[in-house]
Amino acid sequence: MATSLSVRLDLPAGPETASALLTDPDYVQAVGEGTGGQDVVVSVTPSPDGGVVVESRRALPAKVPSYAKALVGDTLRLVETRTFGPAAADGSRDGSASVQFEGAPVSITGPLRLEAGGAGTVLSLDLSVSASVPFVGGKVERFAAEQIERAAAKEEQIAAQRLS
Numbered sequence: 001m002a003t004s005l006s007v008r009l010d011l012p013a014g015p016e017t018a019s020a021l022l023t024d025p026d027y028v029q030a031v032g033e034g035t036g037g038q039d040v041v042v043s044v045t046p047s048p049d050g051g052v053v054v055e056s057r058r059a060l061p062a063k064v065p066s067y068a069k070a071l072v073g074d075t076l077r078l079v080e081t082r083t084f085g086p087a088a089a090d091g092s093r094d095g096s097a098s099v100q101f102e103g104a105p106v107s108i109t110g111p112l113r114l115e116a117g118g119a120g121t122v123l124s125l126d127l128s129v130s131a132s133v134p135f136v137g138g139k140v141e142r143f144a145a146e147q148i149e150r151a152a153a154k155e156e157q158i159a160a161q162r163l164s
Contacts, residue, residue: 002130003141007152010118013163015091018121019114021162023052023084032058034158035151050086051095055079077102082112090116097125105132106144120163125152 011018021027025042032040037058045053060076079102084095092115099108110127127148129141 002128003145005127005129005145005148007125007127007148008118009123009152009156009159011121011123011156011159011163012119013121015087015093015114015116015121017163018123018159019084019087019091019093021159022082022114022123023054027158027162028054028056030162031155031158032056035154036060047086051093052084054082054084056081076104084112084114091121092116097127106130106141108144108148 011021013021023044025044028042028044029040032042037056037060040056040058042057043053043055045055047053057077057079060078078099080097080099082095082097084093087093092113095112095114097108097110097112101107106129108127108129110125112123112125114121114123116122127145129144129148131141131144
């Protein structure tokens, strides 16, 4: 059974500016590095309909509990993908997010929505964290969810600095 997680980032700008920030390769690089990533590689691919696919590959030191260490080793390699659909008339965008861990039986997926709200714009992610590991899968999922929340808080700080 997967662990559900809702993440909300408040961005102090309108939807158009927030969208431009979230799809800026320099910003995505800064978030990757700011959350502890090494060897960060970013690609941003616009789609013909006005959407954008943002992919970030990076390595992270595996600061995981002992029960998970055997699964991942000393380094976690991951690919994070955010797909933003075309902007609606009000600037909102729907899309999806996923994180795949190379060599680890953990995946994170779910829809995302970017819309006016809060201090300007809100990025909402409703994620499902799944770990297919016998006996300790739930612990791994909860640990991953905690790490996602920490990374989201750091991303919100980086966004606020860039937008102010």
